[in-house]
Amino acid sequence: MGVTIPGPSGEVKESYEISNSLRFNDAEDTKLDRPGISGTLSKAHTFSVWIKRDRTKPSGRHTIAGMGDGSGDISWLMFNNDSLIYYATGSGTYALTTTAKYRDLSAWYHVVAKVDTTQSTASDRFKFYVNGVEQAFTGTILPQNHQANMDAQLVAFNSSDVMDGYMSEFHFLDGVAYDPTYFGEFDNNGVWVPIKYTGGNYGTFGFYLEFKQTGTSQNSSGMGADTSGNDNHFAVTNLTAQDVTTDTPTNNFATMNPLDNYYAGATFSEGNCKIVTGSSPTTFVTSTLGVETGKWYWEVKIIDKAGGSDDTSIGVQGGVSPGATDQMGYNTAGVQLRSNGNKHTNGSNATYMAAQDNNDIIMVAFDKTNNNVYFGANGQWGDGSGNTDESNPTSAISITITAGDFVFAALGDMDGSDTCTYEINFGNPSFAISSGNADANGYGNFEYAPPSGYYALCTKNLAEFG
Secondary structure (H helix, E strand, C coil), rough: CCCCEECCCCCCEEECCCCCCCEHHHHCCCCEEEEEEEEEEEEEEEEEEEEEECCCCCCCEEEEEEECCCCCCCCEEEEECCCCEEEEECCEEEEECCCCCCCCCCCCCCEEEECCCCCCHHCCCCEEECCCCCEECCCCCCCCCCEEEEEEEEEEECCCCCCEEEEEEEEEECCCCEEEEEEECCCCCCCCEECCCCCCCCCCCEEEEECCECCCCCCCEEECCCCCCCCEEEECCCCHHHHECCCCCEEEHHHCCCCCCCCCCCEEECCCCCCECCCCCCEEEEEEEEECCCEEEEEEEEEECCCCCEEEEEEEEEEECCCCCCCCCCCCEEEEEECCCEEECCCCEEEEECCCCCCCCEEEECCCCCCEEEECCCCCEEECCEEECCCCCCEECCCCCHHHHHHHEEECCCCCCCCCCCEEEEECCCCCCCCCCCCCCCCCCCCCCCCCCCEEEEEHHHHHCC
């Protein structure tokens, strides 16, 4: 029989740091699974997982986890049309869907699904929580004593319902129904933060995925390593060491923002770090995090610069969101670097550094305190006269920002007849890094060392320097 345990009353737990997440990409059919297991899932169980979504999926599902026999009794947790859904079949079909929508693609969500079908009161058999708050939902409650058979466990199920985005700190408890207070708490600012789980009770099929390992085998060295003590390790499909990131609920890194894409029509993947520009020339997309002070560093790898010599558009923009034909640097509040080496700001082009090509890694150093931007490539910085040969950023491009305005990283292209492809690295790279360099605070993973005094664009650094 299942046991429902309300959260520990009056107990104060200290928040702690989560070090890793795993990035899933639906285009590559990425997944973790445990095929061939058999048994019966307990009538009481708990999902607790932190999620950062890649992009909304207006007419589809993003499966967080699924388990069952593949044909009869199943138990799935997923996003569906931007709501959360718990979906179960067996002695009927039950789809419980939150009335709330979860469309913030810059934020980490803590999702808890609490199931206990032994309860005689229907409303006690299922609860949804997001960031510590119980969520209203619609649908028919599971019948008393509903139970799923097992012959597989899946995380980010690879079908038409694939997952896009990041997962972190994934607990599945088989045999108990726990409240979110076992996994998180509100800090002094009223923000829901993770705490170390100490409740045990993982049960037969339970697991704890920390995503600290980078191997591809189904063992304790693999990305799907179960550290609950059960050794319920997951097999890895189409995931690489590059998909293990330090973008976590306790240190949220910038990515590019699919919600600021109305005119640009770009395509986003790889946790919003890979961008294929759209058919609208001159306009651009921006980052999820903006800054109003401090010094910041990031890298952009040119995957495909398209047909022209000056198609790429890499830089910063402040003051406004892009309009239908606004280009980066169309006013004094932004600047773009084009692939011919020219800079473009306040509507004018001028020579800055050498031309770039596919597979070049562009370095961007942005000094918001003094409103200066510097560009480089492949470990050397531009000299402002058409060469890329400086060991340090010294040739500043000045922009003018209205007090209080935020400035964002930006990507675009200058030719609507073709598209550019980029992978951007704010410290959580989607492309392979051969050397590995962190900032002075130890954050980020870059191909080239950030200049002295410049930092990765993440919430830990923003709290100190932003």
